[in-house]
Amino acid sequence: MAAEGDFLSAEVEAAPGRQSQAATALSRLGFKVLHIGTTISVSAPRQVWEQAFGLPQTEVPGELSELVIGVHFQGPPDLHAL
Numbered sequence: 001m002a003a004e005g006d007f008l009s010a011e012v013e014a015a016p017g018r019q020s021q022a023a024t025a026l027s028r029l030g031f032k033v034l035h036i037g038t039t040i041s042v043s044a045p046r047q048v049w050e051q052a053f054g055l056p057q058t059e060v061p062g063e064l065s066e067l068v069i070g071v072h073f074q075g076p077p078d079l080h081a082l
Helices: 019-028 046-052
Strands: 002-004 007-014 032-036 040-045 068-075
Touching: 007 019, 007 046, 019 032, 019 040, 040 046
Parallel strands: none
Antiparallel strands: 002 007, 007 040, 007 068, 032 040
């Protein structure tokens, strides 16, 4: 789960062809939409995630069930010294 301070970032997988609608719905819920492409990059305070999806188990809420297939959190980068 990628986190910066109290903010969490993730890639949201939208239903095929529903990226714009899903991004609009996520924005209304308090998410900052960073990029819309194959997936939707979003960021929000932990509290927004907890209210919308629940944590630590992420479940797509009913209001997003027709727009969102899944949420994918990225782990911290694996950095190696050269």
